[in-house]
Amino acid sequence: MLLHMAEIDGPVTSESLAGMMQTNPVVIRRILAGLRKQGLVHSEKGHGGGWRLAKDLETVTLYDIHIALGSPGVLALGHRTEAPGCLVEQAVNNAMGEAFDAAEALLLSRFREITLASLSRDFHQRMQHCGNPGH
Amino acid sequence: MLLHMAEIDGPVTSESLAGMMQTNPVVIRRILAGLRKQGLVHSEKGHGGGWRLAKDLETVTLYDIHIALGSPGVLALGHRTEAPGCLVEQAVNNAMGEAFDAAEALLLSRFREITLASLSRDFHQRMQHCGNPGH
């Protein structure tokens, strides 16, 4: 969404973003509300209002966005019970927990390396080779 | 489930396993059916029937179980669209895909190191310090 916003100068309304993402404007607002709290975007009400990027693409990483989205769980597998009484479950949770933490740490460290600017460059390169005027 | 089975000698019925796992016997059968296909467990019908471990705990890793369960997706985040027309989405999927693959590879390599035997040892150690006769 941010990368699409970057291609447009001037503010973008939730409605037009919803069109791009094929969803509802309210969903867009809910998501962008989180990003605004982290200072990634800025919003204005009323005539000529809408959403605007608040930071340089070079300074924003996927990790920043992940945090802004509320640090959702990264792994589909996980502890069923938070504090299980079953001792087998305790042993399994303990062993798998270490593996999960390692995998999550690796993923997030990769996210820190990926800036929106680099993604934007990749996008523009794809545009060259695409030629589709729809984009 | 397998570790609980390891503590019982003789076959265990789906019903008693369902009691331990607090779920329905059919759910147990469905899961164990996958494990049987990989040769991890063995089942017998009729009187005195039930489920039995088919391998030594030392030779079974969490990775084996993961495969037997059908290699379910490990990451909660993921590609929304398989082959997106949107060039931004292509760029993002490409970059995140590499990070996902690295994280998943790390997790599965950790799973390969964790044998049921090591989990069982951890479990028995917890038993020592627990003293709860319910276990």
Added chain:
DNA sequence: TTTCATGTAACTTAAAATATTACATGAAAG
């Protein structure tokens, strides 16, 4: 004062995961 856009709460719908029922198959017990 009208129009347009965000800000949110409450509600609805849709999708996915999980659980249940029902019945067939096969093996041991009586």
Added chain:
DNA sequence: CTTTCATGTAATATTTTAAGTTACATGAAA
């Protein structure tokens, strides 16, 4: 050889979760 018990599996139902929608309040520009 009939009853009992347990798995095997399809079909169905329920629960849970995520996603989308409606409704209305707030604030800014025309």
